[in-house]
Amino acid sequence: MTATDTVARAAATAGLPQPYAELGLTAEEYARIADTLGRRPTGAELALYSVMWSEHCSYKSSKVHLRQFAAKAPPSGALLAGIGHNAGVVDIGQGYAVTFKIESHNHPSYVEPHQGAATGVGGIVRDILAMGARPVAVMDALRFGPASAPDTARVLPGVVSGISFYGNCLGLPNIGGELDFDPSYAGNPLVNALCVGVMRHGDLQVASASGPGNKVILFGSATGPDGVGGASVLASATFGDGAAGAASASGAGDAAKRPSVQVGDPFLEKLLVECCLELFAGGLVTGIQDLGAAGVACATTELAAAGTGGMLVRLDAVPLRDATLGPPEILMSESQERMMAVVEPGHVDEFLAVCAKWDVRAAVIGEVTDTGRLVMTWHGETVVDIPPASAADGPVYDRPLARPASQDALAAGDPAALPRPAGGAGLRADLLALLGSPGLADKSWVTGQYDRYVRGDTVLAMPEDGGLLRVDEATGLGIALATDGNGRYCRLDPYLGTQLALSEAYRNVAATGARPLAVTNCLNFGSPEDPAVMWQFAEAVRGLADGCAVLGVPVTGGNVSFYNQTGTAAIHPTPVIGVLGVHDDVRRRVGIGFPAAVDGTHESPAGILLLGRTEPEFGGSAWAHVRHGHLGGRPPAPGLEAERRLAALLAEAAADGLLAAAHDLSDGGLAVALAESCLRGGVGCTVALPGDPFTWLFSESAGRAVVAVRPGAEAAFGRLAAAHGVPRAAIGAVGGDSLTVTGCFTIPLAELAAVHARTLPALFG
Amino acid sequence: MRLAGAEPVALWHGDRDLRGVDAVILPGGFSYGDYLRCGAIARFAPVMGELVPAARSGLPVLGICNGFQILCEAHLLPGALTRNAGLKFITRDLRLRVENAQTAWTRAYSSGEQIVVPLKSGEGAYAADPGTLADLEASGQVVIRYDGDNPNGSAAAIAGVCNAAGNVVGLMPHPEHAVDPLTGPSADGLGFFLSVAARVPEGDRA
Numbered sequence: 001m002t003a004t005d006t007v008a009r010a011a012a013t014a015g016l017p018q019p020y021a022e023l024g025l026t027a028e029e030y031a032r033i034a035d036t037l038g039r040r041p042t043g044a045e046l047a048l049y050s051v052m053w054s055e056h057c058s059y060k061s062s063k064v065h066l067r068q069f070a071a072k073a074p075p076s077g078a079l080l081a082g083i084g085h086n087a088g089v090v091d092i093g094q095g096y097a098v099t100f101k102i103e104s105h106n107h108p109s110y111v112e113p114h115q116g117a118a119t120g121v122g123g124i125v126r127d128i129l130a131m132g133a134r135p136v137a138v139m140d141a142l143r144f145g146p147a148s149a150p151d152t153a154r155v156l157p158g159v160v161s162g163i164s165f166y167g168n169c170l171g172l173p174n175i176g177g178e179l180d181f182d183p184s185y186a187g188n189p190l191v192n193a194l195c196v197g198v199m200r201h202g203d204l205q206v207a208s209a210s211g212p213g214n215k216v217i218l219f220g221s222a223t224g225p226d227g228v229g230g231a232s233v234l235a236s237a238t239f240g241d242g243a244a245g246a247a248s249a250s251g252a253g254d255a256a257k258r259p260s261v262q263v264g265d266p267f268l269e270k271l272l273v274e275c276c277l278e279l280f281a282g283g284l285v286t287g288i289q290d291l292g293a294a295g296v297a298c299a300t301t302e303l304a305a306a307g308t309g310g311m312l313v314r315l316d317a318v319p320l321r322d323a324t325l326g327p328p329e330i331l332m333s334e335s336q337e338r339m340m341a342v343v344e345p346g347h348v349d350e351f352l353a354v355c356a357k358w359d360v361r362a363a364v365i366g367e368v369t370d371t372g373r374l375v376m377t378w379h380g381e382t383v384v385d386i387p388p389a390s391a392a393d394g395p396v397y398d399r400p401l402a403r404p405a406s407q408d409a410l411a412a413g414d415p416a417a418l419p420r421p422a423g424g425a426g427l428r429a430d431l432l433a434l435l436g437s438p439g440l441a442d443k444s445w446v447t448g449q450y451d452r453y454v455r456g457d458t459v460l461a462m463p464e465d466g467g468l469l470r471v472d473e474a475t476g477l478g479i480a481l482a483t484d485g486n487g488r489y490c491r492l493d494p495y496l497g498t499q500l501a502l503s504e505a506y507r508n509v510a511a512t513g514a515r516p517l518a519v520t521n522c523l524n525f526g527s528p529e530d531p532a533v534m535w536q537f538a539e540a541v542r543g544l545a546d547g548c549a550v551l552g553v554p555v556t557g558g559n560v561s562f563y564n565q566t567g568t569a570a571i572h573p574t575p576v577i578g579v580l581g582v583h584d585d586v587r588r589r590v591g592i593g594f595p596a597a598v599d600g601t602h603e604s605p606a607g608i609l610l611l612g613r614t615e616p617e618f619g620g621s622a623w624a625h626v627r628h629g630h631l632g633g634r635p636p637a638p639g640l641e642a643e644r645r646l647a648a649l650l651a652e653a654a655a656d657g658l659l660a661a662a663h664d665l666s667d668g669g670l671a672v673a674l675a676e677s678c679l680r681g682g683v684g685c686t687v688a689l690p691g692d693p694f695t696w697l698f699s700e701s702a703g704r705a706v707v708a709v710r711p712g713a714e715a716a717f718g719r720l721a722a723a724h725g726v727p728r729a730a731i732g733a734v735g736g737d738s739l740t741v742t743g744c745f746t747i748p749l750a751e752l753a754a755v756h757a758r759t760l761p762a763l764f765g
Numbered sequence: 766m767r768l769a770g771a772e773p774v775a776l777w778h779g780d781r782d783l784r785g786v787d788a789v790i791l792p793g794g795f796s797y798g799d800y801l802r803c804g805a806i807a808r809f810a811p812v813m814g815e816l817v818p819a820a821r822s823g824l825p826v827l828g829i830c831n832g833f834q835i836l837c838e839a840h841l842l843p844g845a846l847t848r849n850a851g852l853k854f855i856t857r858d859l860r861l862r863v864e865n866a867q868t869a870w871t872r873a874y875s876s877g878e879q880i881v882v883p884l885k886s887g888e889g890a891y892a893a894d895p896g897t898l899a900d901l902e903a904s905g906q907v908v909i910r911y912d913g914d915n916p917n918g919s920a921a922a923i924a925g926v927c928n929a930a931g932n933v934v935g936l937m938p939h940p941e942h943a944v945d946p947l948t949g950p951s952a953d954g955l956g957f958f959l960s961v962a963a964r965v966p967e968g969d970r971a
Contacts, residue, residue: 453883
């Protein structure tokens with residue numbers, strides 16, 4: 001564009017064709033913009049609306065459903081800030097508050113795995129920072145296509161190295177997450193990053209521009225052409241049928257989207273974190289917003305819309321990495337490691353001095369006004385003049401939804417008809433097959449590339465059920481976190497599947513001895529324009545809202561990722577649910593590893609109990625998936641009341657010091673849980689099953705955990721379990737160097753370990 | 766250092782000032798991002814202008830991970846750290862052997878003692894020319910060695926070395942992550958900090 005497209009020029013050239021469709025806007029949306037402004041938008045305004053009204057930023061297809069999270073929220077005294085903020089804030093007691101959130105970076109991670117995943121970490125960390133908290137840990141929930149597929153070998157190592165590169169350099173421990181494989185994620189890997197931060201009550205920051213005359217400061221990285229249109233053309237559109245990335249790197253198609261992926265500088269992010277915390281502590285910040293999707297466009301409109309209502313921005317004052325950028329590119333750029341603050345004029349010098357101390361570039365680019373208009377100039381000419389709420393609020397769609405006919409056929413495919421293993425040898429072979437399958441194998445190839453220790457407060461990390469961090473060294477106060485999702489269960493029934501994901505994360509947090517407090521979510525789905533996908537989404541949201549109401553844990557925030565599909569084939573609906581819990585004393589934490597020796601003695605081996613009720617439930621199970629490639633029937637029935645009782649029992653038993661180990665049962669059932677607890681503890685066990693061995697070993701009934709009770713605490717634990725109404729079965733004891741199921745099979749620990757450990761290194765080197 | 770009974774004092778990279786401390790620890794991290802070679806820029810930090818002569822005059826200095834890399838770049842320690850064999854970042858709890866229990870930072874151990882301490886690094890493979898390696902072995906400057914598993918391809922399984930005087934020690938594993946079994950695999954790493962705290966005159970300690 002040679003001449004600047006000013007507001008005056010726009011008013012004078014009404015019929016000028018504009019590339020709204022290329023920017024992802026519909027004809028109706030374009031007309032609505034013109035109607036709001038009373039003229040055609042300028043190029044800069046069109047850019048701003050296109051990213052703000054993208055699905056990724058506006059939640060235009062999901063909003064009508066997400067309202068249930070607030071409407072059905074259980075009463076909770078723990079919530080200090082809820083949905084609508086950058087992240088929810090939860091009171092954990094002793095004057096501390098915690099904020100946490102999980103977000104997708106799926107499409108960038110497919111196009112450019114290393115930088116896509118790296119900047120996913122960076123983005124969620126800034127969300128947490130913007131709340132006023134010090135980020136203290138990250139987690140990642142990852143899902144890929146078949147483990148043996150060539151494209152998985154391209155995407156997975158890059159994603160892992162990106163998370164490792166960014167998180168390790170930033171100095172945040174990675175304390176857990178997920179790794180799974182399924183053909184439905186081929187071409188649409190899911191890279192969901194979680195961050196958690198800690199602050200004192202009263203440190204909470206607001207994302208609003210109030211006080212006319214206050215200055216608007218952009219600080220952090222200079223703005224470059226990276227990530228222009230990331231929110232719109234990349235995150236809010238379906239990939240074509242052609243393979244992206246390496247397979248077509250030299251061609252057109254999705255590889256052409258690579259410039260939409262941002263490039264990360266984790267050391268600058270570290271400086272930005274320390275700089276912001278010093279600015280907050282100095283009381284120098286009136287309002288703050290991180291720059292993520294939609295960059296300057298989003299930060300200015302959201303700050304203005306949430307504040308006094310007006311802002312004047314000089315776009316030519318934005319520090320640039322590329323001097324050829326014009327207003328539309330500056331507005332849409334998703335250059336990383338940037339924040340925007342609203343600062344009282346009297347604090348500006350001090351603010352800039354703190355930035356200088358941390359080698360963080362900062363520039364005053366505008367000020368708050370009382371005009372009710374967001375006005376932007378470019379070398380003296382007005383290029384944007386809009387009511388900010390019109391961009392920040394965006395359209396709302398109640399899209400058509402329809403339960404697809406294929407659901408009935410799926411439900412009819414009952415796994416009860418599948419051939420079952422014959423005798424002890426068959427059960428043994430099935431356990432080893434599950435344990436060596438990519439989704440259940442030892443994840444050390446991945447997690448060994450992440451720093452779990454940095455900051456020195458990590459009490460539990462993967463492969464434990466949940467991550468556990470110490471918050472206060474003197475009192476032992478801590479927080480536990482887990483994320484879970486199960487695309488297979490959700491494909492069979494998105495309502496129940498989402499409740500099962502919630503239940504599992506809730507149970508994982510409880511297994512460490514923590515009390516679950518709050519929920520975040522990352523909802524990964526196909527195209528919202530497909531009524532079948534929209535039905536899946538609506539069911540999942542309803543299931544989560546209803547589930548949270550029963551469990552008494554509110555949803556504090558989350559993220560929606562649509563358009564996870566290639567052509568017409570959508571991914572399995574995959575809500576990933578994160579649960580945060582509070583641990584009153586992390587010194588009483590409980591791990592999954594069976595105790596080789598309790599309190600240094602070998603006198604009395606710890607007894608093993610199975611808690612909860614086991615039913616023959618195999619729909620969507622790991623056994624059906626791994627042994628038969630089968631997906632059908634009904635998922636296990638979530639028992640939310642039973643889940644709540646189990647969690648209360650686990651937390652109380654941990655606080656009383658009754659447990660030597662606790663491990664939740666999920667994929668692969670009791671068989672896989674026992675093997676994992678043996679391997680983690682480096683000790684065997686012998687169990688006798690009270691019923692049909694196949695059902696007891698491989699059923700995935702919800703609401704169950706296996707525990708090793710401290711010798712001498714059996715009676716006390718029994719009374720506690722009875723008081724909480726949790727069914728329990730004494731199935732055996734810890735000891736020896738093999739996993740033995742009496743009457744069925746014995747597997748030496750060395751064999752278990754070898755089968756468990758070899759899979760991922762064999763696949764990924 | 767606090768757990769070892771000493772008073773920690775933060776030093777700023779941009780200040781030419783050691784603030785009168787009795788010993789210095791260069792911690793792990795990614796100094797200036799380490800986008801060039803690890804520690805290559807940090808060796809030019811203003812504070813290093815004070816640290817290098819002080820170390821040559823006997824000030825106890827411990828470099829952990831990135832700190833070790835910086836000490837090598839600053840030529841306070843021989844050799845260099847290169848990309849791990851396998852080219853991946855490694856976080857792993859490892860068994861180490863204390864080869865030299867005479868240095869300022871290892872006196873609390875006994876020679877040959879085995880300890881378990883986490884390693885977490887991407888460029889931790891110790892490298893030096895054969896002559897330097899022979900000199901290090903002969904003079905007892907190999908302080909810490911990987912015991913059994915050599916995780917990153919370090920020459921002679923070297924995890925840490927010291928200067929000839931024994932006051933400057935660098936190692937890739939992180940003893941500060943092994944000071945409490947609650948947050949690490951052991952409390953075996955505390956000995957590094959106890960060693961130097963015991964050297965500091967009683968009257969100087971907080």
